Amino acid sequence: MSAQTIQVGAYALSFISDGYFYLDAGTMFCRIPKTVWSRFVAVDEENRMKLALNCLLIQYKGRNILVNAGIGEKFSEKFKKIYKIERQENIILSLEKAGITPEDVDFVIFTHLHLDHCGAATRLENRKSQPVFPNARYIIQKEEWESALNPNELTRGSYLADNILPLKDRLILIDNSMNLAQMGFAEIRLIKTKAHSEGHQIVEITDNNKKVVYVSDLIPTSKHVHLPYIMAWDIDPVGVINKKKELLSKFAEEDYTVLWEHDVEYGYGKIGFENGKYFAKDLVPKLT
Ligand SMILES: [Zn+2]
Structure with missing residues (x-):
């Protein structure tokens, strides 16, 4: 259990790192000019x-649920550059630090x-x-699975x-927002947001005392809370802003x-x- 474990009732949540990567900062702020975002974001020479x-590890009653699984290493040298x-830190080492082997992961x-x-x-x-x-x-939204198998030019x-097809025999495809009571995790709720991708969802873990949410690419960093700060990667920019408005007001x-x-x-943060x-x-x- 890391120093940054958050407890929601009997659920223990901790970060599992798969390291770092870099993206063109312009793509991380869509229409916002560099003169604005460069005040609070540092960039390299490129x-x-x-x-x-x-990634997020959720541990509950001896079961291990991983939310997302980083970037991995199946890349050419060109791609890595x-x-x-x-990936000096990576998902396997990070899980090991938490006392978890790959065999111990029950759900992703x-x-x-x-x-x-x-x-x-x-x-x-x-x-x-x-x-x-x-x-x-x-566990994936059905719409995400289907759009990943049928991508468009964008x-x-x-x-x-290679990231997707090897998993095809072990999928639980879901349709829309739902909690995971059927799997024994009533306090975990998946909320389908769409907008960033066809089937993007976020993950809430809540009980009467504490509410936690993993917002993934709907709000990728704390800098992206401000409504117009969205990514060029969003397939539906206005949809992302509307969804942020709705969810941030609740948060x-x-x-x-x-x-x-x-x-x-x-x-x-809050x-x-x-x-x-x-x-x-x-x-x-x-x-x-
Ligand atoms: Zn994304």
Whole structure:
């Protein structure tokens, strides 16, 4: 259990790191000009910003659920250079630190199937992509699975067959928002947001005392709480803004703890609202 474990009743939540990668910072802020975002984001000589790959481990009654599975290592040298992938920390080492072997993972929830959210769930063995978690079942929105198998010219680069096809016999495809009571996890609720991708979902873990949400690419870092700060990767930009509005108002009113997948500085925080603007507050530094 890491120093950053958050408890929701009997659920223990901790970050599992798959390292870091870099994306062109312009693509992380869509229409916002560099003169604005460069005030709060540092970039390298290629205009890239560093992003964390924070997966979430949920432990409950001896069962282990992983939310997202990082970027992995099935890449050519050219690809690794473009995305400047740094995996000194990685999902296997990070799970090991938490006392978990790949065999111990019972479920993997994917918020969506973009390559930086599912890549480490498979690895190459004799040049063939194979599942890393042999006993896991994979919970995904049906619409996400289908769009990942049928990408268009804009989305093709984000959905890699080697990340997705090896998992096809162990899927639990769901349709719309639902809690996981059927699997014995009544306090975990998946909320289908769409907008970032066809079947993007976020993960809430709540009880009467505490509410936690893993927002994935709907709000990739604490810097993206401000409504117009969205990514060029969103397939439906206006949809993302509307969904952020709806959910941020709930997160602020009901005092949610918001966990960020890609933030290099902060692991989690709360949401404030003042003068018509949402902002991140009570930020806790990322330790992993
Ligand atoms: Zn994404």
